Structures are given as structure tokens and as C-alpha cells.
Amino acid sequence: MSDLHRLTLAELNEGLRARRFSSVELARHFLARIERFNPALNAFITVTREQALAAAQKADELIASGEAPPLAGLPLVHKDIFCTDGVLTTCGSRMLSNFVAPYDATVVERLKQAGVVMLGKTNMDEFAMGSSNENSWYGPVRNPWDPKKVPGGSSGGSAAAVAARIAPAGTGTDTGGSIRQPAALTGITGFKPTYGRVSRYGMIAFASSLDQAGVLTRTVRDAAMLLAQMAGFDPRDSTSVDTPVPDFVGGLEQPLVGLKVGLLKEFFEKGLDVESGKLIREALRLYEKLGAKLIEVSLPNLPLSVPTYYVVAPAECSSNLSRFDATRFGYRCENPVDLMDLYKRSRGEGFGDEVKRRIMTGTYVLSAGYYDAYYLKAQKVRRLITDDFARAFKEVDVLMGPTSPTPAFDIGAKVDDPVTMYLNDIYTIGANLAGLPGVSMPCGQSGGLPVGLQVIGPHFSEGKLFNVAHAYQRETEWHKQTPRGYE
Amino acid sequence: MSLTRHDVENIAHLARLAISEAQLPVYVDSLSKILSFVEQLNAADTAAVEPMAHPLAAQVQRMRPDEVLDADQHEKYQRNAPSVAAGLYLVPKVIE
Numbered sequence: 001m002s003d004l005h006r007l008t009l010a011e012l013n014e015g016l017r018a019r020r021f022s023s024v025e026l027a028r029h030f031l032a033r034i035e036r037f038n039p040a041l042n043a044f045i046t047v048t049r050e051q052a053l054a055a056a057q058k059a060d061e062l063i064a065s066g067e068a069p070p071l072a073g074l075p076l077v078h079k080d081i082f083c084t085d086g087v088l089t090t091c092g093s094r095m096l097s098n099f100v101a102p103y104d105a106t107v108v109e110r111l112k113q114a115g116v117v118m119l120g121k122t123n124m125d126e127f128a129m130g131s132s133n134e135n136s137w138y139g140p141v142r143n144p145w146d147p148k149k150v151p152g153g154s155s156g157g158s159a160a161a162v163a164a165r166i167a168p169a170g171t172g173t174d175t176g177g178s179i180r181q182p183a184a185l186t187g188i189t190g191f192k193p194t195y196g197r198v199s200r201y202g203m204i205a206f207a208s209s210l211d212q213a214g215v216l217t218r219t220v221r222d223a224a225m226l227l228a229q230m231a232g233f234d235p236r237d238s239t240s241v242d243t244p245v246p247d248f249v250g251g252l253e254q255p256l257v258g259l260k261v262g263l264l265k266e267f268f269e270k271g272l273d274v275e276s277g278k279l280i281r282e283a284l285r286l287y288e289k290l291g292a293k294l295i296e297v298s299l300p301n302l303p304l305s306v307p308t309y310y311v312v313a314p315a316e317c318s319s320n321l322s323r324f325d326a327t328r329f330g331y332r333c334e335n336p337v338d339l340m341d342l343y344k345r346s347r348g349e350g351f352g353d354e355v356k357r358r359i360m361t362g363t364y365v366l367s368a369g370y371y372d373a374y375y376l377k378a379q380k381v382r383r384l385i386t387d388d389f390a391r392a393f394k395e396v397d398v399l400m401g402p403t404s405p406t407p408a409f410d411i412g413a414k415v416d417d418p419v420t421m422y423l424n425d426i427y428t429i430g431a432n433l434a435g436l437p438g439v440s441m442p443c444g445q446s447g448g449l450p451v452g453l454q455v456i457g458p459h460f461s462e463g464k465l466f467n468v469a470h471a472y473q474r475e476t477e478w479h480k481q482t483p484r485g486y487e
Numbered sequence: 488m489s490l491t492r493h494d495v496e497n498i499a500h501l502a503r504l505a506i507s508e509a510q511l512p513v514y515v516d517s518l519s520k521i522l523s524f525v526e527q528l529n530a531a532d533t534a535a536v537e538p539m540a541h542p543l544a545a546q547v548q549r550m551r552p553d554e555v556l557d558a559d560q561h562e563k564y565q566r567n568a569p570s571v572a573a574g575l576y577l578v579p580k581v582i583e
Contacts, residue, residue, distance in 0.1 A: 102563045195542045209541040238548055239541065307525040318502060325503075327576050329567035338579050340503075348505030353513075356504055360495070360514065361521055363502040374525065379538035381531045386539060418517050419524045435542020459543070 004029045005165040006487075009074055009222035012168060016063060016073045023063070023073030027056035027117055030075050033166040034119065037486065041142050043151075043160040045080045046088045047120040055117040062115065071229060072115030077167040079158050080121040081128055082108050082213075083202040091204045092124040092136040092154075095324050095331045095350035105202025106234045107171060107213050114229040119167055122157030126352045127321065128178055128206045130154050131424040132414065135354045140411055143186060144483040145449055149408035152182030152424075158216045159186040164486045169217045169226060173203060175210045176309055177403075177428025180440035183216055184403035184452020187442045187481055189469070190216045191223040194459050195435030196241035198227070199234035207316035208239075210309075210432045219479055220441065220470040224248035227462065246463045252470045257291035259468065260396040265298045267401030267427055276451045279444035280402050283453045283472065287400070290471055295396055299388035304381050305430045310422055311365050311378035312433070317355075318362025324350065357418060386434040393458045398468055402427055403440040403452035431456050439469045442478040450481070488522035490515055 004026060007015065015021055031049055038044050052075070059073035083089050083101035085108075090096045104112065112118075125135040133141040133156025141156040143149040144164040151160040158170030159182035172179040174192035183190025191214045198213040205211060213230065217223045228249060233242040263284065268277060288294055326332040326346030333349055336342035351359070365374035392399060405426060414421040431438040436456050443453035453472070457465045473479050490498075495515050499506045506514060561574060570577040 099567055102560065102567070196546065235549075235551070239543070239546060241543065241546060301531065304528060304531055307527045310521060311525050311528070322503075326569060327578055328564075330569075332569035336579050339581050342579055343503040344500075344505040347503055348507075351504070353510075356502075356506070357514065357517055357521070359502050359504065360498045360518060364490075364494075364498050364518070364522070367498070367501065374522075374528075376538050377528050377531075377533060378525070379540060380533035380536040381528050383536050383539035384531060384533065386542065417520075419520050422521075422524075433542070 005033055008218050009168045009225060010219070012074055013071065013225070023056040023059040023117060024053060026073065026075055027052045027119065030119055030167055037164055037166050040147060041144060041160050041164060042139050043123055043141050043157040043164070043166065044120045045090055045092070045123050045138050045157070048087055048118055051087070052117050052119050059115055059117060069113060069115040071111070071225070074116050075119050075168060076111065076116045077119050077122050077158055077161050077170040078108060079124055079155050079170065079172050081124060081173050081204045082171060083204070084108050084118065084121065087121065089121065090137070092126040092138060093351065093355070094137040097137060097331060099329055103202060106199035106236060107203065107230050110230055111226070122161055122170055124157055125154035126355050127204065127317070128154040128173055128175055129317070129354050129358055131177065131181055131421055133157065133182070134411060134415055135352055137352060143408050144486055145187065145408065148410055149449065150185065150411050152185035152404070152408065154178040155216060156182050159183055159188060159190070162186070162188050162216050162218060163483060165482060169215060169222055171213060172216050173211055173213050174432065175206050176313060176432050177425040179214045179216060180403050180428050180438055180452070180454060181425060183440045185408040185450065187450030187483070188216055188218055189220055189223055189439065189441045189479060190214065191227060191439045192431065192437060193227060193231060193462055194437045196239050197231050197437070197460065197462065199237040199240050201234055201236040205320040207313040208320060209316060210313060220439070220466055220473050221249065221252060223439070224252060224466045243460060248463055248466050251463045251467050254467045255291065256287070256468065256471050259292040259398070261287055261292045261294050262297040262392055262396035262399040263294055264302070264399050264401040265296055266302045271405050271426070272402060273406045273446055275446035276402055276407065279446065279451045280453055283443040284400060286472065286475060290475070297392045297396060297399065299385070299392060299430070301381065301384040301388050302430050305385055305433055306422055306426055308378045308381045308385065308433060309425070309429045310361070311374050312382060314358040314362035315366050315375050316362070318359045318366065321355070321359055326350070354418070382433050385430055389430065389434045389436060397457070397464065399456045401454055403454040407446045407449035407451055427454060435459060437462050437465055439465050441469055441472065442481065443476070444478060488526060489519045490522065
């Protein structure tokens, strides 16, 4: 069985149940691919070989006993932002380069209970701050479609691993686009649920009012399968919402007749790669054929989403990252002369440039005399943007547009100018500010690189989003495209 | 908005970050650029708008009874500490 990596998660699940292959065979197959391809991709920070084989062995026993949980034996990778009991959890930072998590994040715990086999922990922008995966202490991740290009970020390791078929699925987190944008840039499916749908417990915090866990997979069906296990109320996260989780997989095949699709006018204006724009319009025409009605909608405050985000997110990050005090865990500098020196040098040496830049931006916008002008102002514009979305969803069921203004860009191309880098997230940040679910899926190629179509829905409309996105993948083959050398 | 070197030194102190001499001008430049960029927000009329702290309007912080739910695992947790003795976290002397 040398082609196991070509199968989707749903197909692997079926094969395991039918005993066509074992979970140990699967784990060995993917671990061998990781060994072969990861040196060039740098998608992993930690490979948990022994634990994976032990978990796979246990899964095989459960399957044989006929009492296997729903995802028993399926391999998966976790973004290194999720705490994993007894396993190094670095968040892509020197600050946590020696941190062995003492407990499992809820996402990890639930997937473990569902039977998944963790293959390893994936590379990421430090503390999830970045759109290119160049901000990792462990070095940049390379895009399997072209090693000179970034895979997007911050969940770049999970995205590259899934795109290169060295893992069938990965977890990610999305604070400003960190699941959807890397999914778009690597030609896979990335799903960000509603804020509050998936527990943030044990997920290292960046910006607490924006962070949300989700998945990176080959297909929409696979994403629905995983999210069904991850989602749901968790008393350990104070913003977890106590609302029922519908049957995501069961709702996939609903017809789209009468679906009202909003075209985000602001998403098709200046800055969008011409070829990407054409592909998105083609995808929209396909939706029309499937019975959807296209309606142009305008969200006039949406162009302010990037500046809003770059006040709100750094403010929350400066507060969250104050816990790294080199006292209870994490990196500590050599020979501190006093407590102030210990704090300052440990943090100065433990955090990378972009993280320090955001901590300082946040510190400034929250400081006396500037709080009203920056932080409060941004919180008000955040409401205007959220209200724009709410108004749009009175007219349409879902919104569609591009995920990213351009396909993957060159490694190093934007590192010297933070503002240019921040503008990569221009189409994704709005959903985070408003707490909305969104999905990106491949809809073609521009210059040989994948392009992502984004679908955004109202709060807790994940079932509808899965249904709408799956309908596209039933009609197209883009999600089956594999980068050369990884077939 | 253009920050001075002194501004950045002050912010770095508030944030407890040691910034090298060589890096200071880089941060003066990039932080100034970011602050100029976010000044676009001034274009929005927000006179009658309530600030929004989180995305779910109906969500309130839950309370729970003040009961011990976790077992004592301080030894496990302290395995990650840079310096520990007799169950205590060690730091440089604070009080002379």
C-alpha cells in the first residue's frame, strides 16, 4: 500500500473500518513520508514517532474489538500552539523552546478521545503572529508548490504538511486569517469556526477576542468530520458558547437551490491579483449553475479592518504575553543581575522581532494618553465592521470572495516592511473581528500556484458553510491537485 | 505618527523588553509606520458607537461555584521552571 497518502481522511476512515489497512501501517506510511520530505519543507517542530506508533497500535486493537471511537486510527498533526501533555509545545518561539506541556488542550483531548493518532507538532509563526511562517524560531516553512515561496501563516506547518500529503489533516488557529490564508496559498481546505464554537483551553493565547481553533484538510468533508469532534461547550474556556453542535457531515449534501450568495464588492477592488479575480468569478458562476443567486453587497467599513486589527490584536497580545516572565516556565537569560534584568533580557532574547514589535505596539496603544485615540477608537470601528456584516446577512446566506490578494509570495519578499505583510490578511481579518466562521478552498491556479475561494457565514452557520463549500468540491477537481513531487 | 528613540525606549521599558542599540532605530521606524497606518481609523465617524470588546454580543462571563476542581500537580508544573528549590520558584534577590 504505497498510495495511502493519496486518500482523504474520510477514505482512510473507511479503509480502516473495512480492515483494508491498519492504523499502524498508516502511521508508518506517513512517518516515512515525513522523514523523507520534511527536511526540505521544515513543516514540523516535533515528530512524535513513538507515541504515534503506540496510539496506532491501541487504535487497531479498538477497531478489532468493534468498539472504536469515530476517528480511531486516523493520523493527524497539531499546530504547535496546542498544549500536548508530555510533549514539547513551543508556539514557534525560543521563549517556549524548552516547554513540555503539563496537560492537553481541549482540542487535543477531544481528538484523542475520538481516536486520532498524533504524528507530530507543526511549525508556525511565533505565537501565531505572521502571514508567511517566516517568524518561527525554528525557521521558515517552505511551500510544497514551490520551495522559494512561503506557505502562508501562521498555521504554515500544518498547511504545508497537508498539501505535501505528509499528513492527511492538521489543526490550526485563526486570529486574522491564520488557517484560511495558508490553506489558500498551499491549495488545501481551511476551516475557521465561529468564535466560541471550539474551546480555546490549552491553546496558547495571542489575541483572546479573536483566536479560534480550526482545521486544515484536503476536503470539506474531512474538515466537517474533524470539527464535529472538536466543537462544543467547554466549561474551561470562559468564552466557549453552550450551543448544540449540528450534524456537520449529515448536512453536506443539501441542495443549494435558492441560496443567496453575497459578492463582497470591497474584495474585488484594487490590490487583487487579476488571475485570482478571474478564478473567483468562475467559481461564483458555478454556484449560479448550482442554483444560487448572486447579489453584490457592500461592507463600507471593511477596508478599515486591517488597521482595526493591528490595534486590537497587539493590545491583547501585549497583555497575554506578559505572562512570559521567565519565572514559572519558559526561556531565562544567563546571569541576570536583578529581577528587572531577568524580565527584560529573558523577554528580549526569548521573543523574536515581530512578537516584540506587536507587544510594543500593544503597549503603546494601551498606554496612558493613547488608549482612547487608538484602542477605544479601534473597538468602535470593530463594531461598525461587525454591524456591516450583520446587515449583509439580512440579505444573503453567505458571502464569497478571495481568501488572499495574491498567490504565495517569495520567502523574504515582505519581511522588511510589516505594513505590507499585514495587508496579506485584508480579506480574512473581517471575519475574525466579527467572530464569523469562514472557509477557504482551492478554486484554481495563478502562475502555477493555488488560489483560494473564501466563504463566510453568520455566527454558528458552520453546517451551512460545510454544505455550500462541499457542493463546490463535488463539482470540481481543484482540491485533488497535488504539488509535483508529492504525488 | 512618528515615534522618537526616547518613545521606543519608554515603550520597551513598559513592556519589559531589552532592545539592543542596533535594533532601536529599526523599531523606531517600523512602529512609526504601523502607527501611521492605523491612523486611517480616524476617518471613521464613531461618535455614537459603543466600543466592542468581543464578538458575541449575547455572551456573558460565566460564574461557577468556588470549588477545587484540580488536583495538586505543582511538581509536574514546576518541571518547566528555570529554577526551583523546595517547591518554590527562584528569582534574583528582590529585597536587600
